[in-house]
Amino acid sequence: xxxxxxxxxxxxxxxxxxxxxxxxxxxxxxxxxxxxxxxxxxxxxxxxxxxxxxxxxxxxxxxxxxxxxxxxxxxxxxxxxxxxxxxxxxxxxxxxxxxxxxxxxxxxxxxx
Amino acid sequence: xxxxxxxxxxxxxxxxxxxxxxxxxxxxxxxxxxxxxxxxxxxxxxxxxxxxxxxxxxxxxxxxxxxxxxxxxxxxxxxxxxxxxxxxxxxxxxxxxxxxxxxxxxxxxxxxxxxxxxxxxxxxxxxxxxxxxxxxxxxxxxxxxxxxxxxxxxxxxxxxxxxxxxxxxxxxxxxxxxxxxxxxxxxxxxxxxxxxxxxxxxxxxxxxxxxxxxxxxxxxxxxxxxxxxxxxxxxxxxxxxxxxxxxxxxxxxxxxxxxxxxxxxxxxxxxxxxxxxxxxxxxxxxxxxxxxxxxxxxxxxxxxxxxxxxxxxxxxxxxxxxxxxxxxxxxxxxxxxxxxxxxxxxxxxxxxxxxxxxxxxxxxxxxxxxxxxxxxxxxxxxxxxxxxxxxxxxxxxxxxxxxxxxxxxxxxxxxxxxxxxxxxxxxxxxxxxxxxxxxxxxxxxxxxxxxxxxxxxxxxxxxxxxxxxxxxxxxxxxxxxxxxxxxxxxxxxxxxxxxxxxxxxxxxxxxxxxxxxxxxxxxxxxxxxxxxxxxxxxxxxxxxxxxxxxxxxxxxxxxxxxxxxxxxxxxxxxxxxxxxxxxxxxxxxxxxxxxxxxxxxxxxxxxxxxxxxxxxxxxxxxxxxxxxxxxxxxxxxxxxxxxxxxxxxxxxxxxxxxxxxxxxxxxxxxxxxxxxxxxxxxxxxxxxxxxxxxxxxxxxxxxxxxxxxxxxxxxxxxxxxxxxxxxxxxxxxxxxxxxxxxxxxxxxxxxxxxxxxxxxxxxxxxxxxxxxxxxxxxxxxxxxxxxxxxxxxxxxxxxxxxxxxxxxxxxxxxxxxxxxxxxxxxxxxxxxxxxxxxxxxxxxxxxxxxxxxxxxxxxxxxxxxxxxxx
Numbered sequence: 001x002x003x004x005x006x007x008x009x010x011x012x013x014x015x016x017x018x019x020x021x022x023x024x025x026x027x028x029x030x031x032x033x034x035x036x037x038x039x040x041x042x043x044x045x046x047x048x049x050x051x052x053x054x055x056x057x058x059x060x061x062x063x064x065x066x067x068x069x070x071x072x073x074x075x076x077x078x079x080x081x082x083x084x085x086x087x088x089x090x091x092x093x094x095x096x097x098x099x100x101x102x103x104x105x106x107x108x109x110x111x112x
Numbered sequence: 113x114x115x116x117x118x119x120x121x122x123x124x125x126x127x128x129x130x131x132x133x134x135x136x137x138x139x140x141x142x143x144x145x146x147x148x149x150x151x152x153x154x155x156x157x158x159x160x161x162x163x164x165x166x167x168x169x170x171x172x173x174x175x176x177x178x179x180x181x182x183x184x185x186x187x188x189x190x191x192x193x194x195x196x197x198x199x200x201x202x203x204x205x206x207x208x209x210x211x212x213x214x215x216x217x218x219x220x221x222x223x224x225x226x227x228x229x230x231x232x233x234x235x236x237x238x239x240x241x242x243x244x245x246x247x248x249x250x251x252x253x254x255x256x257x258x259x260x261x262x263x264x265x266x267x268x269x270x271x272x273x274x275x276x277x278x279x280x281x282x283x284x285x286x287x288x289x290x291x292x293x294x295x296x297x298x299x300x301x302x303x304x305x306x307x308x309x310x311x312x313x314x315x316x317x318x319x320x321x322x323x324x325x326x327x328x329x330x331x332x333x334x335x336x337x338x339x340x341x342x343x344x345x346x347x348x349x350x351x352x353x354x355x356x357x358x359x360x361x362x363x364x365x366x367x368x369x370x371x372x373x374x375x376x377x378x379x380x381x382x383x384x385x386x387x388x389x390x391x392x393x394x395x396x397x398x399x400x401x402x403x404x405x406x407x408x409x410x411x412x413x414x415x416x417x418x419x420x421x422x423x424x425x426x427x428x429x430x431x432x433x434x435x436x437x438x439x440x441x442x443x444x445x446x447x448x449x450x451x452x453x454x455x456x457x458x459x460x461x462x463x464x465x466x467x468x469x470x471x472x473x474x475x476x477x478x479x480x481x482x483x484x485x486x487x488x489x490x491x492x493x494x495x496x497x498x499x500x501x502x503x504x505x506x507x508x509x510x511x512x513x514x515x516x517x518x519x520x521x522x523x524x525x526x527x528x529x530x531x532x533x534x535x536x537x538x539x540x541x542x543x544x545x546x547x548x549x550x551x552x553x554x555x556x557x558x559x560x561x562x563x564x565x566x567x568x569x570x571x572x573x574x575x576x577x578x579x580x581x582x583x584x585x586x587x588x589x590x591x592x593x594x595x596x597x598x599x600x601x602x603x604x605x606x607x608x609x610x611x612x613x614x615x616x617x618x619x620x621x622x623x624x625x626x627x628x629x630x631x632x633x634x635x636x637x638x639x640x641x642x643x644x645x646x647x648x649x650x651x652x653x654x655x656x657x658x659x660x661x662x663x664x665x666x667x668x669x670x671x672x673x674x675x676x677x678x679x680x681x682x683x684x685x686x687x688x689x690x691x692x693x694x695x696x697x698x699x700x701x702x703x704x705x706x707x708x709x710x711x712x713x714x715x716x717x718x719x720x721x722x723x724x725x726x727x728x729x730x731x732x733x734x735x736x737x738x739x740x741x742x743x744x745x746x747x748x749x750x751x752x753x754x755x756x757x758x759x760x761x762x763x764x765x766x767x768x769x770x771x772x773x774x775x776x777x778x779x780x781x782x783x784x785x786x787x788x789x790x791x792x793x794x795x796x797x798x799x800x801x802x803x804x805x806x807x808x809x810x811x812x813x814x815x816x817x818x819x820x821x822x823x824x825x826x827x828x829x830x831x832x833x834x835x836x837x838x839x840x841x842x843x844x845x846x847x848x849x850x851x852x853x854x855x856x857x858x859x860x861x862x863x864x865x866x867x868x869x870x871x872x873x874x875x876x877x878x879x880x881x882x883x884x885x886x887x888x889x890x891x892x893x894x895x896x897x898x899x900x901x902x903x904x905x906x907x908x909x910x911x912x913x914x915x916x917x918x919x920x921x922x923x924x925x926x927x928x929x930x931x932x933x934x935x936x937x938x939x940x941x942x943x944x945x946x947x948x949x950x951x952x953x954x955x956x957x958x959x960x961x962x963x964x965x966x967x968x969x970x971x972x973x974x975x976x977x978x979x980x981x982x
Contacts, residue, residue, distance in 0.1 A: 028142035045142055046168035047133075053173060065138075071148070075141030 015051040060086030117155035123163040170498040181944040193526035218488030220542040235457035245453040248397040252449040256393035265709035271405040276304040277395040287350035299373035316360025326356040329376040376654040432705035463916030491874040496587035498881035507598035520592035579652025621918035627864035628951040629926035634857040635785035649724030651841040657838040659809035678820035683718035684806040690845040714798035714805030730776035745776040750792035785849040786939040891975035903971040
């Protein structure tokens with residue numbers, strides 16, 4: 001995976017990170033809640049679904065259906081899991097950010 | 113305990129209705145969860161939020177597509193057909209582009225011609241009950257009829273419901289303030305005009321519009337032109353120095369009409385109806401018959417009508433007959449024939465008051481457009497089958513996986529329809545792009561809305577289906593019949609029937625060659641007509657119209673003009689060569705009376721010098737010799753028609769004691785277009801006071817033309833202040849006779865250029881294909897030591913042979929058709945070898961250029977690249 005091949009929107013990256021944090025326990029509402037609790041950002045459920053679907057199509061996530069429970073009107077959950085490719089992408093992004101951040105002159109950071 | 117709140121049912125239904133089934137469960141589950149959480153605080157807010165979230169899911173990604181609505185239809189299969197089509201097109205971008213462009217050019221041609229044809233065939237069709245309206249002609253040809261015809265026929269025959277006489281369309285001079293304005297398209301009409309040809313009245317009404325002797329009806333645009341600010345009703349307008357009253361304003365005449373009037377002037381009805389004689393034909397007569405009345409039965413009654421009203425006058429001009437019966441028995445055709453109004457524009461161009469249509473040209477151009485479309489279809493077929501080796505594996509795999517022949521055929525039909533569809537869209541764009549040029553060449557005013565009209569959209573669909581089928585059927589049936597094993601082994605490299613493809617290319621080149629030769633013939637004939645020997649000094653003669661306006665100052669005008677060193681002579685006449693000259697009836701006297709209808713030109717004595725005529729016998733009129741007033745000068749053709757060996761001193765009579773003595777003979781000169789036979793002609797002596805004799809002034813110009821024209825302009829303005837001068841050189845006027853041919857030539861040039869382009873596109877891609885197949889052969893030859901020019905020769909030999917075969921096909925056909933076209937000209941070129949040789953050479957050069965680029969490229973390639981494969 002090369003750096004320039006990474007195509008990730010800002011919100012998509014957030015969703016990908018959250019999915020990775022939740023580890024095998026990520027589904028629509030859970031991701032929505034986690035975004036709210038970790039960042040305070042109020043997203044819409046349809047936006048989360050779209051982002052998840054997109055990430056799956058790009059190959060950064062994979063999904064499977066869970067078992068039916070009495071909750072949710074008996075509807076099954078669709079769980080998402082980060083793929084190896086997804087992990088690579090997160091690493092690349094992390095590395096790029098860190099490299100860039102480390103080059104910011106010290107003076108600028110201290111004078112804020 | 114209260115029951116658990118439930119989300120709103122309709123929102124759930126909505127979601128299930130629009131959302132793809134695969135997503136529904138998961139989305140519903142998440143929405144449920146959010147709802148339950150919210151409902152603990154407030155069930156109502158929860159319901160609202162639920163609905164809102166459902167609406168937020170209304171996204172392209174989640175909405176059902178046709179697959180979900182029609183899960184069992186073959187739509188899914190079609191979707192893959194489209195997908196494969198687009199992939200294939202994207203794979204061979206240049207080929208696909210050429211393919212689509214070729215088709216688009218052909219279709220654009222068709223669209224333009226279709227628009228033209230539908231306009232040309234719509235003439236007069238919107239007149240109510242046009243099928244019952246007839247035009248009276250003399251023997252089916254002569255457009256003018258006697259003044260009293262309408263009145264008496266209407267009275268004598270009950271099946272004639274109504275009739276009207278028209279005159280014009282003429283050019284008048286309208287005086288506004290101290291300004292004189294030339295106005296075209298002025299119609300003279302009876303008060304019954306609007307009964308036959310209704311129009312919408314903006315002001316005034318039909319009943320009272322043309323009742324008085326000097327009533328005028330304006331069209332909307334004319335009212336705007338002459339009275340931009342005030343209400344024109346009741347205003348006076350001075351037309352040709354007569355004060356007329358405006359009685360009504362009507363809508364502009366439709367574009368597709370044979371009576372394109374802008375102003376209508378009433379005919380002083382009573383005066384003409386009672387005094388007009390029966391042998392003077394000055395009016396157009398239109399009748400409206402009772403519905404279902406048979407025009408042939410009516411026509412059969414006309415001979416008795418003619419005898420009853422016109423017999424005496426006819427005898428007066430033909431004194432060699434003792435009775436009307438005798439006149440008829442001697443095969444003198446003179447009867448009235450009814451021509452249906454709706455046939456006038458295309459089938460009787462002599463009868464129209466507007467721009468005449470041309471039925472043959474319409475047919476020719478429709479055929480040419482079809483030919484061009486056919487060329488484009490052939491290209492498609494050629495390319496689709498040529499590419500077959502590239503598709504062989506795909507077809508093989510499909511067959512192995514269980515696809516049957518029909519399904520594979522469907523794939524190729526879909527491809528052809530996709531390409532045709534794309535071509536149609538490009539064609540519409542192309543059409544709009546070239547429309548201004550087409551308008552310029554064909555002198556039409558088609559607009560965007562004429563192209564994208566409802567009717568044309570129907571035609572687009574028809575073209576799509578027909579071209580799609582035509583182009584797709586053969587490739588589909590050919591490609592789908594591949595044997596899967598052979599295809600997968602790579603054995604079906606024949607690439608289709610080579611002979612068929614070659615013969616299609618031959619056909620393309622034959623059609624292009626035919627069009628090219630036709631263009632050459634048209635232009636050669638045009639040049640011949642422009643350069644022919646007129647027997648006149650046409651380049652030096654300036655013809656001034658409206659000369660009768662200064663006839664009272666004729667001598668002063670002449671001497672003022674001749675004061676300029678660039679003007680050598682001036683003469684007044686009633687007509688001029690290339691213009692309209694009336695023919696008058698004369699007969700010889702004494703024994704063996706012969707009746708003749710020579711062109712009749714009133715001329716003053718100077719005309720011999722001004723026009724540069726040659727006298728072969730006797731003398732011309734003597735200036736100032738009053739005793740010459742009853743003499744005439746005839747041309748050689750009239751002399752031979754009369755059969756006179758020694759014409760000087762013989763007499764021609766107009767009847768009623770008007771006898772004229774022949775004093776001279778002039779050499780024949782050209783008076784009409786090359787389509788017409790030379791005609792007999794005589795000069796009558798005239799002076800300033802002779803009626804009808806001084807309509808035109810011929811001015812002989814030499815030396816500095818600009819200076820001479822300035823002087824004429826100034827002299828005219830001095831003598832007739834404010835009156836516009838109108839004139840032209842006689843050779844220009846002759847050229848104007850061939851404007852139809854020039855238009856025809858330009859349109860043919862366009863057509864043949866397009867045909868050649870399409871044929872070249874076909875050739876280009878065929879070359880690419882053949883070179884691809886011969887890659888190894890070329891490489892091997894090169895390894896064996898062949899030079900580039902030898903390789904080039906080897907490849908181009910094949911194409912040169914094709915071009916030569918197509919020439920063998922095209923030349924006899926174009927010879928035959930060209931000869932037929934030329935047969936309508938009296939003065940015509942003969943078809944020589946050059947006319948066929950030059951297009952053939954051009955064709956060879958064009959095709960060699962087309963193939964040379966690719967041939968050269970493959971000939972200089974490193975042979976290793978081709979041989980190392982596999």
